[in-house]
Amino acid sequence: MTVQHQLWQGYQIIARGANRICVQDPASTDQCIKFDLPSEQAKPGLANWLRRRKAMLFPNNSFADQEFRKYKALEQRIGNAARNHIAQCIALVNTSFGRGLVCERVYNQNGTAAQPIYYYFEHESTLSSDALIDAIYKFGDFLLRHDIPLFDLNPGNLLVQLNNSDNKCTIYCIDLKSLGQCKEIIPLSLWFKPLRKKKIQRRISRLANAVRARKFRKSP
Numbered sequence: 001m002t003v004q005h006q007l008w009q010g011y012q013i014i015a016r017g018a019n020r021i022c023v024q025d026p027a028s029t030d031q032c033i034k035f036d037l038p039s040e041q042a043k044p045g046l047a048n049w050l051r052r053r054k055a056m057l058f059p060n061n062s063f064a065d066q067e068f069r070k071y072k073a074l075e076q077r078i079g080n081a082a083r084n085h086i087a088q089c090i091a092l093v094n095t096s097f098g099r100g101l102v103c104e105r106v107y108n109q110n111g112t113a114a115q116p117i118y119y120y121f122e123h124e125s126t127l128s129s130d131a132l133i134d135a136i137y138k139f140g141d142f143l144l145r146h147d148i149p150l151f152d153l154n155p156g157n158l159l160v161q162l163n164n165s166d167n168k169c170t171i172y173c174i175d176l177k178s179l180g181q182c183k184e185i186i187p188l189s190l191w192f193k194p195l196r197k198k199k200i201q202r203r204i205s206r207l208a209n210a211v212r213a214r215k216f217r218k219s220p
């Protein structure tokens with residue numbers, strides 16, 4: 001959920017996810033910082049607990065480190081095209097509150113904060129579901145064109161950037177930590193491109209159908 005005018009360790013909160021908190025970077029309005037949340041503040045559940053445990057046990061394996069490495073590898077492979085649909089990961093910072101990941105903050109073209117997809121099913125807006133579905137398929141084309149193995153299309157990880165001039169929008173992924181991961185026991189989708197392609201197409205269609213049906217489960 002988007003939280004306004006609240007502070008975390010002195011930083012202005014932008015939003016909380018299941019495992020991390022996203023705050024405004026005091027150094028620049030164009031940037032935010034994401035911190036791994038301590039266990040007692042993160043979302044409960046075994047899967048999240050295991051992910052956090054793994055992140056804590058190995059050096060340089062915080063979610064911030066994982067996401068930064070994955071972003072840099074992707075940027076190296078596809079260049080600036082990454083910026084068309086993915087918020088740039090800029091740097092890792094060490095603070096007294098732990099390791100943080102400095103990222104480009106996504107705004108709407110009119111300068112207001114971009115919101116996750118699910119926001120548009122709880123709030124009045126001028127955005128039509130057709131425009132949102134169109135943007136979701138464009139995002140899918142981007143994943144397929146560059147063969148990006150991103151399967152976690154959780155609507156909390158996808159922000160909608162509203163255009164100024166027309167009733168159009170662009171989807172930005174703001175959470176890459178699951179890039180290159182899939183929940184298959186034998187990860188065939190990671191090994192074989194045609195399976196990968198089909199899986200991405202299925203995930204995109206499922207998201208578009210959820211928009212059509214307006215069956216939005218609120219998620220971080």
Ligand SMILES: Nc1ncnc2c1ncn2[C@@H]1O[C@H](COP(=O)(O)OP(=O)(O)O)[C@@H](O)[C@H]1O
Nearest residue numbers: 015017018019020022087105106156174175220
């Ligand atoms: N680059 C960004 N620009 C604007 N908001 C962001 C950005 N990154 C994250 N957020 C906000 O913070 C929330 C949690 O971030 P996320 O990286 O998904 O954390 P988690 O690892 O807990 O899933 C997102 O749902 C989004 O609302």
Ligand SMILES: [Mg+2]
Nearest residue numbers: 017156157175
């Ligand atoms: Mg997330």
